[in-house]
Structure formats: structure tokens, C-alpha cells
Amino acid sequence: MTASALDAAHETTRRITALSVATAVLLIVMKAFALGASGSVSILASLADSALDLVASLATFFAVRWAAASPDEEHRYGHGKAEGLASLVQSGMVLASGVFIGWEALQRIFDPRPVTSGGWAVGVVLLSIAITAGLVWMQTQAMKKTGSLAVAGDRAHYAADLAANVVVLIGVVAGAFLRAPGLDAAAGLVVAVWLAWGAVSLLKDAAGHLLDRAAPDADRAAIVAAVGEDARITNVHQLRTRMAGQALMVQMHVDLDPDLSLKAAHDIVLEAEKRVLKAFPHADILIHADPRGAAEPHGGAFASARPTAPDKPVEAVAPEAPAARPGPWS
Missing domain, CATH: 3.30.70.1350 (Cation efflux protein, cytoplasmic domain)
Known part of the structure; x- marks a missing residue:
């Protein structure tokens, strides 16, 4: 790979990971407000996921900068494996998020609680969907240019969030307007299963990278x-x-x-x-x-x-x- 092409790829990953961190912070603030207003377990699930997304995005933010460091006397092949490590951290974070959300959802299924201020919650979820969709599109473009595993892992988070937010929207609407808080908890459980399934897939990719899996x-x-x-x-x-x-x-x-x-x-x-x-x-x-x-x-x-x-x-x-x-x- 030429030095100029590699530098351009690293610059692209640095920009997109910085944007990812900023997006995670914005989503956390919005969802915390919606949770305080509604008490929805679906919103709680989405907030917990966004909080862990921030941790994972920060790991990716620093990992791609470490991976971009030039080879040195102790790392003659460079530091590219840092991206695999970041992806491994991301998969662990997502799996932990799925376990937490699933436990909370199961408790709420057996002990339903009403969802209030549904209008605010729905508005926040719709805005979150729009913001997340924009970030996923930009991450996709960055992946096409760089092939970065770390960016792929980060995109996996937000692509899952995009689908999960649709489930959350259904849960909030059911809990606030249909007076069926059990459906809100069930939606949270669906999000948890989705996250756990995706975490296992991401874990396999990260492990393959770190264990020097051959090219396709x-x-x-x-x-x-x-x-x-x-x-x-x-x-x-x-x-x-x-x-x-x-x-x-x-x-x-x-x-x-x-x-x-x-x-x-x-x-x-x-x-x-x-x-x-x-x-x-x-x-x-x-x-x-x-x-x-x-x-x-x-x-x-x-x-x-x-x-x-x-x-x-x-x-x-x-x-x-x-x-x-x-x-x-x-």
C-alpha cells in the first residue's frame, strides 16, 4: 500500500470515529431526557445501548489512531491489530448491553409499569433514528474507502441501533398510547436478543482478525x-x-x-x-x-x-x- 493511500485511509477513519463519538454523546443526552419523561423500559434499553456505544466508540477513536502509527523497532508490521482489539472490546460491550437490557425487560414483563409522556419519547426516538441513519451512511462510505475493521465494528453498533430504535418506537407507542406496558417491555427484550446475536457475529470477525484469518x-x-x-x-x-x-x-x-x-x-x-x-x-x-x-x-x-x-x-x-x-x- 502506498504511503499516500494509507495516510488518506487513516485520515478518513479518524474523522468518522470522531463523528461517531459526538453522535453517541448527543443520543445519550436525548434519550436520558426521554427516559426521565416517560419511564419507558424501551427507552432505557436504548439509552443503555447508546451509553455502551459511547464507550466502544471512544475505544475505536483511540484504536484507529494507534493503528495509524508508523511501524517501529518493536512493531515492524505496524499497529494495525489495534483495530481488531477495538472490535473485540465493542463486541463485549454490546453483549453486556444485551444482558442488562434483557434482564430489565424480563422484570418489567412480570411487573409492568406505565409509560408516560409518550409524545416526548416518540419524538426523541424518531430524531434518534434520523441521526443514527445519517451516521451509518457516512460510516458505510468510510468503510468502502478504507476497509477498516474498527469502523466496521462501530458501524455495526449504530446499524443495530437503527433497527433497535424502530422496535423501541413500537414499544413506546404500545406502552403510552395503547396502554400496554407489557408490549413496551417485550420490545426491550427483542432489542436485547438482537444485540446479543450481533455481538457474537462481531466477536467472530474480531477473533478472526486477531488470529490471522486468511483473506477470502x-x-x-x-x-x-x-x-x-x-x-x-x-x-x-x-x-x-x-x-x-x-x-x-x-x-x-x-x-x-x-x-x-x-x-x-x-x-x-x-x-x-x-x-x-x-x-x-x-x-x-x-x-x-x-x-x-x-x-x-x-x-x-x-x-x-x-x-x-x-x-x-x-x-x-x-x-x-x-x-x-x-x-x-x-
């Missing part, structure tokens, strides 16, 4: 295809990929004519790197050239690790569709 099949096939555009490269093997924040780390071995000069082999590999960078501007690439037909087995800690796919000539590799990720926030 379609991305790996695209990398091999880009390298194989040069007919002088007849085989790609020992391909390894992982994410470090917004950077895609790529390592591979390629087979070349053993009679090539070192300079010629270097030029071929350099052009292959450029083709991969064109397809994946956020990549850091390392290509090792092997003499075709005379390559020695490579040692090391993962020499005997089973590859994700058998070594193939480059022309035999076809792109595959990435697997779908089930979950309420996908």
Missing part, C-alpha cells in the same frame, strides 16, 4: 490471477494472507526460469507486486522466487502446515465467491 477465497484467487498475468510465472505456491488493520499482508513463492539473471527475476517479481497492488492498494507484498523444477522444500515454523488449497499452476486458479456471513449486522 475470491481475494486470494484474484491475487494469484494478477501474479499469473505474466506467462514467465508458471506457478504460485505457499500463498499466505492475513489482515493487519487496513493492510492486507501477502506472502507467496513463484516459479521462474532457473536460467534467468538475478536482475531479470527481480524485475519479473517487481512487476507482479505492482499488479497485485493495483487490485489491492492496501496490500503489503512479499514474493519469493524459486527456480522452476529445482526448488528446495522450505523450512520454518509453518513448513509442514497444510495449505488452504493445493499448489496449482496460475492458469488453473479461478475466482470463487466469498462465503456469506450470517448475522443481523452483515
Whole structure:
């Protein structure tokens, strides 16, 4: 990834995370007012979620700045894993929020309490929906530009809030205008289940990032295809990929004519790197050239690790569709 592209991506994540923190503060103030006026458990659920969103957004705010720090002597691959850590914190916060809201909702189901000042509560929820929808749209645009896992986690919070606020609106209307406070509590319980389900999905993504999960099949096939555009490269093997924040780390071995000069082999590999960078501007690439037909087995800690796919000539590799990720926030 070029320095200018990386700097632009980091600047985008810094701006959107600052906006996320400001939005969380605004939503907390609004919902606290609505809770004081109405006593709605649905509003309480939404307020608790927004409070934890603020904590998670603050974690993301600092994490993306840490992740943007340049590599140093102790972190030669940079600090991109900070985004995975932030996403892990976010998933824990959301899960805790779901447990708290679910407990409160169950208590209110067995001990219903009236919802008052429904007009104020409805107005606040509608305004919250509008503000949250605007933030989610901007986060989506930022994700398209950067691929940031931390921003994806933060967007997951607010996308869930957007859906949850609709449920909250139904609960407030039922409790205040239909005189059915039990429905208000039931709406809060729905929000709790939604949050817990989403937290598990987010936790899986964060864990995969921190445990160096490989890039999707379609991305790996695209990398091999880009390298194989040069007919002088007849085989790609020992391909390894992982994410470090917004950077895609790529390592591979390629087979070349053993009679090539070192300079010629270097030029071929350099052009292959450029083709991969064109397809994946956020990549850091390392290509090792092997003499075709005379390559020695490579040692090391993962020499005997089973590859994700058998070594193939480059022309035999076809792109595959990435697997779908089930979950309420996908």
C-alpha cells in the first residue's frame, strides 16, 4: 500500500470515529431526557445501548489512531491489530448491553409499569433514528474507502441501533398510547436478543482478525490471477494472507526460469507486486522466487502446515465467491 493511500485511509477513519463519538454523546443526552419523561423500559434499553456505544466508540477513536502509527523497532508490521482489539472490546460491550437490557425487560414483563409522556419519547426516538441513519451512511462510505475493521465494528453498533430504535418506537407507542406496558417491555427484550446475536457475529470477525484469518477465497484467487498475468510465472505456491488493520499482508513463492539473471527475476517479481497492488492498494507484498523444477522444500515454523488449497499452476486458479456471513449486522 502506498504511503499516500494509507495516510488518506487513516485520515478518513479518524474523522468518522470522531463523528461517531459526538453522535453517541448527543443520543445519550436525548434519550436520558426521554427516559426521565416517560419511564419507558424501551427507552432505557436504548439509552443503555447508546451509553455502551459511547464507550466502544471512544475505544475505536483511540484504536484507529494507534493503528495509524508508523511501524517501529518493536512493531515492524505496524499497529494495525489495534483495530481488531477495538472490535473485540465493542463486541463485549454490546453483549453486556444485551444482558442488562434483557434482564430489565424480563422484570418489567412480570411487573409492568406505565409509560408516560409518550409524545416526548416518540419524538426523541424518531430524531434518534434520523441521526443514527445519517451516521451509518457516512460510516458505510468510510468503510468502502478504507476497509477498516474498527469502523466496521462501530458501524455495526449504530446499524443495530437503527433497527433497535424502530422496535423501541413500537414499544413506546404500545406502552403510552395503547396502554400496554407489557408490549413496551417485550420490545426491550427483542432489542436485547438482537444485540446479543450481533455481538457474537462481531466477536467472530474480531477473533478472526486477531488470529490471522486468511483473506477470502475470491481475494486470494484474484491475487494469484494478477501474479499469473505474466506467462514467465508458471506457478504460485505457499500463498499466505492475513489482515493487519487496513493492510492486507501477502506472502507467496513463484516459479521462474532457473536460467534467468538475478536482475531479470527481480524485475519479473517487481512487476507482479505492482499488479497485485493495483487490485489491492492496501496490500503489503512479499514474493519469493524459486527456480522452476529445482526448488528446495522450505523450512520454518509453518513448513509442514497444510495449505488452504493445493499448489496449482496460475492458469488453473479461478475466482470463487466469498462465503456469506450470517448475522443481523452483515
